[in-house]
Amino acid sequence: xxxxxxxxxxxAGSGTIATGLAAVATTSSSKVVLLVRSEESANRALAAVEKxxxxxxxxxxxxxxxxxxxxxxxxxxxxxxxxVEDHETKVDLLRRVAEAAPGxxxxxxxxxxxxxxxxxxSGVPERVYGLHVFNPVPTMKxxxxxxxxALDEAVGERAHDWCHMIEKTAVEVPDTAGFAVxxxxxxxxxxxxxxx
Numbered sequence: 001x002x003x004x005x006x007x008x009x010x011x012a013g014s015g016t017i018a019t020g021l022a023a024v025a026t027t028s029s030s031k032v033v034l035l036v037r038s039e040e041s042a043n044r045a046l047a048a049v050e051k052x053x054x055x056x057x058x059x060x061x062x063x064x065x066x067x068x069x070x071x072x073x074x075x076x077x078x079x080x081x082x083x084v085e086d087h088e089t090k091v092d093l094l095r096r097v098a099e100a101a102p103g104x105x106x107x108x109x110x111x112x113x114x115x116x117x118x119x120x121x122s123g124v125p126e127r128v129y130g131l132h133v134f135n136p137v138p139t140m141k142x143x144x145x146x147x148x149x150a151l152d153e154a155v156g157e158r159a160h161d162w163c164h165m166i167e168k169t170a171v172e173v174p175d176t177a178g179f180a181v182x183x184x185x186x187x188x189x190x191x192x193x194x195x196x
Contacts, residue, residue, distance in 0.1 A: 004028040004165050005158035006078040010101065012093055013082035014041040014066075017109055019048035020137030021080060026053070026060040028165040033073060034066045035097070042066035055138040070100035078162070080131060082109040087117065094122035105155045107131035115175045116148040125150035129159055130175070133168070143168040146175050 009025040011018050012035040022045075025032045034049075036042045045066060053059035073079060079097045081090055090113065094106055106128045108118055119128030130146025143163050147156045163170035 005161045006105070007031065008033075008076045008078075010035060010073040010076040010079045010097070010104070011082055012079065012097060014045035014048075015082065016048070016135060017133060017137060018080075018082035019045050020052045020135070021082060021109070021133060022064050023049045023052035023056055023059050023061060024137055024166050024168075026063045027056060027058045027167070028162065030063065032064045033076070034064065035070060035073060036066050036068060038068070042068070052136075052138050055136075059138075070096050073097060073101045073104070076101040076104040078107065078158075079104045080107045080109060085110060085112060087113055087121070090118055091121045094118060094124070094128065098122060098124045098127065105129070105158060107159070109133060115146045116150070119148055119150060126152045127155060129155060131159065132173075141167070141169045143170045144173045145170050146173055148175055 007029055008031040009029045010033045011022050014034060014036045018034060022032050022034055034045050036045055046064065049064045050061045053061040079101050081093055083089060083093060090108060098106060106124065108115065109131055111132055115128065115130040119125035122128060125148060129151050132144035134140035134142055145159055160170055
């Protein structure tokens with residue numbers, strides 16, 4: 001395996017995007033930890049990772065563990081936020097994990113919120129970028145990368161390298177509502193509904 005920029009990947013969340021991304025991350029990283037809210041969500045998440053891994057060549061679901069304590073992420077290289085689509089909730093989490101994992105790059109999977117605003121309001125704009133993956137994560141190759149002006153250039157380089165390592169096609173898109181794919185897709189969907 002070629003050296004990965006993110007040997008220890010942490011993912012906050014236990015839903016479909018978080019667990020799919022965790023399964024994919026095992027193809028390039030030796031340690032993947034899901035930050036979850038309860039033991040019940042931990043058990044569900046690990047089962048989902050196991051299922052998603054069946055669709056990914058080289059996936060190793062046994063590398064994925066869970067934790068309820070952000071302090072367990074202290075040595076993470078990358079922390080991906082994949083929780084509810086709410087600005088304040090995401091900012092609160094990004095602040096907490098930024099403090100818990102001071103050396104980690106921070107990514108958000110938001111599909112509609114401003115990455116610039118999330119970075120600014122979390123207090124670490126130089127570390128926060130957008131990593132907009134598509135569902136189902138194990139099979140969808142496209143990833144939108146959103147790099148705000150305040151982002152450290154080296155973070156963007158690592159993001160591109162990691163996307164390549166996990167065999168995703170990364171495209172840089174502007175930090176605008178809906179980014180690129182959703183801005184193109186939704187007018188077509190609305191048009192289709194209108195002519196039903």
